[in-house]
Amino acid sequence: MVVRVEYDYVNARIKGMKSCLLNTSVFETLILKPDVESIITEMGNTAYKDEIEKASVQYSGIRCIEVALRKDFTNAFRKILGYTKGDTAEKYLKILLSRWDVQNIKTVLRGKNIHVTSAEILECLVPAGELDDMTLTEMINQPDVKAVIDLLATWGIEYSKPLTRHVKEYVEKRDLAVLEYAIDRFYYENALHAVQGDSYDDSLIKDMVSTEIDVTNIKTVLKMIRDKIETEEAQMFLIEGGRSLGSEKLVAMIRTGTLEGAIKHLETTPYHFLSKLAGEGKVGMISVYEKELEKYLIKRGISRFFGDPLSIAIAIGYIWAKYNEITNIRIIARCKTADIPEKELRGELVYV
């Protein structure tokens, strides 16, 4: 018998959690609410009740919703991670988690680079990843960018490696982006490295990560083309390990020099849906393409629910669904603050 992670219990819980996600009718009511306050009240009747109540003590309005959503998402994540503690599944979740670590490290570095106050940096951190509050606070307390990296190295946190590697370049160019690229790249490489095996779980995560790389690369290519950046330079920002787009294809896309041309290259790939968009006269706005790509990614993530019920697939599906839900709620709430008409609001949402 193959020894596998005890997914039955975990996945049953996750499925239970999934059934607590809001259904479309709740979304409809949220959309129809006239202002942020009534959205808060309505959310008090949903699974977000606890966090909304807690947040409403300290904050009000959009801030209350955002804090509650962030907290709820972190909680959901921590909960799932708690079930898988010590299991091999933990590895997969950590890949997903490290996204926040990367974001947090970047925020701290950016803040240190322009000497923002510690309190302000702390406000922008989302301690959902492996780096806990203590580590983050200690990082913020360091005097400069290099000291932050040194601290990471001292405490044996792996992100110090890519950062240290590029310190020299950073100091020469005085450009923080150097370090950011290093850590972004490291994230993807690390994620791919962790799922080299050929088990179902490994291949599943690998598929998700490499799809994400594809999406990121397409976005990068489009941005490069729009800003007319030289092919040689642009090439440096591509990430290896995409699912269906190799670096040659990407370079060819950049070479075309036009958004339409680049997108035409995608016709034989799973991302052909972009070419339909190009015909609709919305060319030029990268965010329009980006939205479609993200929709694709989210749909792909959520569709994992129909994968092997005794695998990491369920957790992935749930996390994406939750992410989607939280984003949608945030969009609704944000649009209410600016009185965006309902029709346009719907356009912004990602329904899956």
Next chain:
Amino acid sequence: MLQKMKKVQVIGPKKDLQHVVDVLYHSGTVHLEDVSKTILPGDTLLRRMDTEKLGDIANILVKIGGIFLALPKIKDDPLKQAQICDTLLKKSHQELVAEANRVIEELESTTKNFAINKSNLEFDLNRLAKTEKIVERIRPLESQIPVLEGFEITFLIVQREFRDALEHLRNALIEITRNQFEMQSEPGDEETLISIIIFNRKYSEHVHSYLFAQNINEVRMPQEFEGKPFSQVLQLIEERRKKDFEEMAATDEQLLKLSTERYQELAVLKKVLEDRKEEESVYAKFGQTEYTFVILGWVPKKYLQRTKEALKDTFGNRIIVNELLESPDKKDEPPTFYDNPAIIKPFEFLMQMVSPPKYREIDPSPLIALFFPIFFGLMVGDIAYGAIILVFALIMKKKYKTELWLQNLMNILVISSIPSIFFGWFFGEFFGNFGEKMGWIHPITFMGVTWNRIDALVPLLMLAIAIGVFHVFLGLFLGIINALAKNSKKHAIEKAGMIIVITGLLLVIAGTAKLIPAILVQPGIVMIIVALPLIIYGGGFFGAFEIMSTVGNILSYARIMAIGMASVVLALVANQLGGSMEVALVGFLIAALLHILNIILAMFSPFLHSFRLHMVEFNSKFFEGGGKIYKPFCKGKEGG
């Protein structure tokens, strides 16, 4: 029977609201609906009732919850709590809120400070542990270098891939410090090297600014330990840790003290406020216009007149009660109101455990009340066991009067033990074959079979299957009625087809097995052929697979016989083992033990399987469920 419900709308002047709510509360017939859900966007006339009161109670509750979280838990003291509860309940809303705010003011900042203090200490301990680990790792290097006055020691971590950076560093140091420095390197772990450099303090700035731009990491220590020798640092860490622990213990102690003083009060306050919030939340369901209020709800048809009169008596014509027409869409599903005689009530509880029926469905609970005890009795089938279960259930009922769910379960056991005793007489069982051996009772001979469960294996199996056929057919028949009530002809046809196909199958099987005249085989085949298209029309091709699962369901009733058998065999074993013992007392003890075990099993297993036969085999034929329970607005919210 499920009661017919009427949707009503109560409209009246706002000043009477409080009073109307009181009247409705006392009449206890209205299942309230949330008016705000029916308010259309942009409707400026009708608004949700303001519930500012609710807002501050919710806030207070959150704060009290926070205080509660910080305090260590202490055992509830019911006597004291009841006392506090009495005084609290006498207070008006304003007084209660004021009281709560006073308590919060007294405790919140203290508990918050304690909590922050505690988390800070944990933080610090965590940091100390991390620092200690690093110090331990690089300490060996320190001893290799002499400590000199006016010199600075810096530790470096170097990735192995940048090993040559160390060479550059050495050259740079030669230049900066004019060769007045010391440098040592040692492997740290697989990927890193650890180096130590010591140089005159006057070059400090220079050296650090050089290091800043290199692919080398300096070891960063918490500021308070910076520049101290490691032995001292370790000592400091130890001291700090001790201090932290002491402080933590002190904090805990203080919290405990606070808890002993205030816990009971807080617990009661929380409960009272929660109740108050629940009561207040009712108001959130009402709608209002400038001068009037609107209450929406469901009233059972038979109580409608009573409710109307109650309102009319108090308010005359000031209050209008409108009966609304039922809208056919699903959103407007009326609540399900079981109104069964007391003997069926416990079985409603079983239904609710899974899913209450919808308003338009047939309520299965009376049928469960009929069949459940029969199945249970058939499986237990022992006079003594039945009697013991009866006594046990009665005792439990008496002992735990407040546990509603236990009361329900025990009621079911009481009801079910009666058929158990009957079937015990029928099978001639009293502690298995003990009664028979003693010559007290004998199995009854009925329809040419002596119903001794060990010998009459095949007749029992037949009986079980026959019950299965009957039960499943009953289910299918109810399914047809339900489908017609919901206007879904397809389903009705499918179920009818299923009845015919199964009948046909039975004829064929029984005919070939020569249990019935073989002439009936052909009509059976004809029935199958005729009814198959009906099923496929009603349920698609997967409907055809349903035939197999229905047959499986019928066979599943064999468990009635099998579990009964298991019970008998265990009883037999008990008696035999007990009887074979040399010493009578030992034999008696062993037999008693096994019988007790068997009785426990007999309470559990037949219960579960009887339940299962209803939920899986029977209900799946007609039951949809997912209704909401009628909860009238009255005292005792848990009533359900």
Next chain:
Amino acid sequence: MEQVNPTRMELIKKNAQIKLAEQGRDLLREKMDALIQEFFNIMESVSRSREELEVVASSAQRSLLTALGVDDSVTLKSASFATQKGLLIDIKGKNIMGVPVPILEKKRVTKSVLERGYSIIGVSGRIDETAEKFEMELDLIIGLAETETALRRLGGEIQMTRRRVNALEQVLIPELRKQAKYIENTIDEREREDLFRLKKVKKIIERRKKAI
């Protein structure tokens, strides 16, 4: 009026003054016309850029909203840390009809994706677009600042010129005219007086002649 010397000399002087004042007034009028023309020119471009600014600003606001909604406010703030840099603008001056007007040395604020200081891999296109639109807005604002300052200065100048023209036309010139008139009158009066006196003297002389 007493201080005016009703002499012919004075009259000539006054007449010269009047002529000068009128000349000055005409000149100022011409200048004002020119200024007004320039003013309207700039005004047109200002209102055009204002409209443009409004469009860009509302679209920037919209992008910001989307980014805030989809990417969460903390992500956005974090990205803003990366791009927070000062903005340096050189100011030069030029003259329009003697009015000093500033010229802002335009270093375009709009940057390419690679110049914003964050890695484009890790930042969504929405944030990028928001940044870009706000940069565009800033560009416009800087341009607008230049033209609006010019406009304000020109307006001031026009007003001053008008006041001067008015002063010349309504105060100085009438006053001078009045004075000239007075001098003329006085001189005429005096001449008539002289004539009368001469006649009177002639009469007296003639009567004396007869009497003798």
Next chain:
Amino acid sequence: MVDWGIPIGAGIAFGLGAIGTGLAQSKIGSAGAGTVAERPETFGLMVVLVAIPETMVILGFVVAAMLMIMLK
């Protein structure tokens, strides 16, 4: 000489059924526990679901009992 064939056969029939039920119930049970932890209102349904595989051991028992009694 006792005929061991029948009891052994009965034992196999019962034992395999029991093993099968055990395996199935362990999976369903742990999944059920997960679901109930997340949504306590599903408790009743979970009890039924856990009981479903019991059919196997019961049928095993029936076969075993029949072997023992009918082939005697």
